[in-house]
Amino acid sequence: MPVEHPKVAVLLAAFNGMRWIEEQLDSILGQSAVDVTVYISIDPSSDGTEAWCADYASRNVQVIVLPEAGSFGGASRNFFRLIRDVPVDEYDFVAFADQDDIWNLDKLDRATRAIRLRQVDAYSSNVTAFWADGRACLLDKGQPQVAWDYLFEAAGPGCTYVMTHRLMTQLKTSMLADWEALQQVRLHDWYCYAYARSHGFRWFIDPWSSMQYRQHAQNQVGANTGLGSLIERYKTIHDGWWFSQVRLIARLVGVADNAFVRRWLPLGRRQLLGLSLSARHCRRRMRDKVFFFCICWAAAIVGKKAE
Template sequence: MSRTTPKVLVLLATFNGGKFVADQIASVLAQRDVDASIFVRDDGSVDETKKILEDLESKFPDKIVIIRNSEFSAPGAAKNFFNLIIAGSDADCDFVAFCDQDDVWLPNKLIEAVLALQQNGADCYSSSSTLMWDYKKFRFNKKETRRVEFDYFFESASHGCTFVFSRNVLGQFAKFLTSNAYALKDIKFHDWLLYFWAKSSHLKWFYDERSFILYRQGVNNVIGANSGFGALIKRVKLLNKGFIRLELLRYLELFPEQRGSEIGARVFRWNRIDRIFLAINALKFRSRRTHAIGLALCILTIGM
């Protein structure tokens, strides 16, 4: 790398986040040992979010840019991030990070990710997180660093707000998005799609068991952290509606080689024999035995 201080582009998607977004941005601007700048795009907020962003852009014109492109016009967090990725594909940066509107980053979040990428020759990075309930309750939410061959078929690497990746990955993924725009309108998870694409592209992913982020709970997370009885009930309800499998089927349409694989073909057909096969092989999708058993039971008993 030619520059002494790594330059990190932070992609921040907002929607009705006026209560928390200023704190999140402050924690990004307080990152140590990196040169962090922010591309932020709002998805039609009706609270004070837009005004807060405009005021902050005026205050920090060299650090914050409001993006107004609309290559993906449909609402939703995934499409908001897709627009940010495309807008950022020509930016001057060394690394890129996803950012939610309502978390708080520890001051060393980005530099630790950058060092992990550099020291391990990796393309992409994710980490554990610390769950936070209104600054009153905290719980470490460890993500597995021991991964299995087909984990990306049924989950992302971690929360998208922990993702950091190279400038080269940004450019490649932006090209993938623009060339497949017609098929992305119903995609719900930008982070899971990036992980699925990266693994399908044989990129190297570094999984950090440490946490450098306070991941706020009790707000409008699509799924939220995989922690606690309430989160379990929420996930089971989504699985029972076929939510996860439907998202996976959309990915398989985008990756013909994955759809043609044994795992992909069985997910696509989803008959009784296929479900039994997938359940028996659940340890290929989850590294923790307890998680694999839970996944197997879901595959056998509910819609996924």
């Protein structure tokens, strides 16, 4: 009697992906012990991505290219479109994929097994960042989750996310109800993690590296390594963008009226100084707890906050 494998919908957002997308698709379609269908949504591209994907899909029944839907202007809106338009209720699990990575061939098998064995609702993992010059390093996202980390960071790269049918159907319903406001969220993986945690869903972050995470000049969000990445992230905090996203996500996931969140949500000087004292509850990694404390103080001193 044949073994019935879990059905997994892989949502892939593409934009000018001709240099890498075939290698990525091959690694997804080669996944072991799962029944995979890949849905591709393409932001209008100038390198022939649309025509190539249409031809690839015509030769692979496991690949479906969604109809053109105009310009998204970023990966987040493209992924939200995928969640909206893909029949996620027909699958046991849903996973996200970028166009330029390389998945370990047991990535989805390990994720779906972990979800079932641990009785959790979602999974993410560490990744191995790699560069064209041969450099590589592990990106460790597997520190223990804390009470409020989900309002201030994602659960790791979104391309490692695998979520259950139950979580995805509820997430989709919530997204559709707040569709217009949702378009202002710039990081879909951060929002999905925040929704899951704030609604009582259990999330497992695997310390195992599930994929090769390609780094190049076109990365919208790349590896958070070294001093340069800290400086770039500080710039987003200094100009108010990061705090505005914190406020938006807190409201969208329904925790703005929580007593803890209400104390700092105005994000004025006094609230930021108070929030700094809760750093240990807001980020997972020790380095990030210290950085969080410092940026709250820096933002309070210079008067930067969400608009």
